[in-house]
Every structure is written in structure tokens, then in C-alpha cells.
Amino acid sequence: MSYDKNQTLCFCFDITYGDLEKKIKDEKLKSFDDVLEKTKIGLACGACKDDIQIVIDNMTNTL
């Protein structure tokens, strides 16, 4: 699934899809739990959790 990297993914922490991709790459995050634990994104309201998974799937598919 594709997405616009400039679009906001997490409104609670003001993170775009591109921001999350960069964090996953820079911090070498491998799983959904890794992302939540290390970045805290998704741990406020939780509404963006499905979108976090989409970014992870998208990145692991293109590696």
C-alpha cells in the first residue's frame, strides 16, 4: 500500500509517514513492538497503530 510521505500519520506526536520511515531506518527498528517501545508513537490515543503497521509492512517488503 502506498502513502504520501508528507501526510501526518500520528496526530498526537505530529509525525508524518516520512518521519516514521526515517526513524525506522535510523534506529533499525524491526517490528511493531520495537517502534512503539523506542519511539512511543502510537502510545497516546492509539489511532495510528494500523498506519504504523502499514509503514513497517511497506518497508520490509521493499528491503
Ligand code: FES
Ligand atoms: S495519533 Fe498516534 S498516538 Fe494518537
